[in-house]
Amino acid sequence: xxxxxxxxxxxxxxxxxxxxxxxxxxxxxxxxxxxVLTQLEKTLxxxxxxxxxxxxxxxxxxxxxxxxxxxxxxxxKGEITTGPKTIGYGKPEKP
Numbered sequence: 102x103x104x105x106x107x108x109x110x111x112x113x114x115x116x117x118x119x120x121x122x123x124x125x126x127x128x129x130x131x132x133x134x135x136x137v138l139t140q141l142e143k144t145l146x147x148x149x150x151x152x153x154x155x156x157x158x159x160x161x162x163x164x165x166x167x168x169x170x171x172x173x174x175x176x177x178k179g180e181i182t183t184g185p186k187t188i189g190y191g192k193p194e195k196p
Contacts, residue, residue: 107113152160 149157149160
């Protein structure tokens with residue numbers, strides 16, 4: 102079993118990270134990604150034009166999940182009834 106430095110519920114910083122403090126690892130990762138994207142931006146349009154039609158469609162479908170969220174499947178339970186249903190507005194008519 103691995104040796105643990107701190108007991109559960111304890112840490113080297115008992116007050117924890119201050120509220121609103123940024124995660125340094127995430128900041129550095131975002132900075133690096135931004136740098137790569139900035140470099141790619143210069144040739145991106147030409148690169149996309151160089152793709153075959155099939156590759157361009159695949160790229161388009163792959164990127165859609167970042168623009169349009171996937172719909173979650175839902176299950177509907179209950180009885181299926183047949184026949185038309187009437188929905189009225191206002192006061193119900195007397196039979």
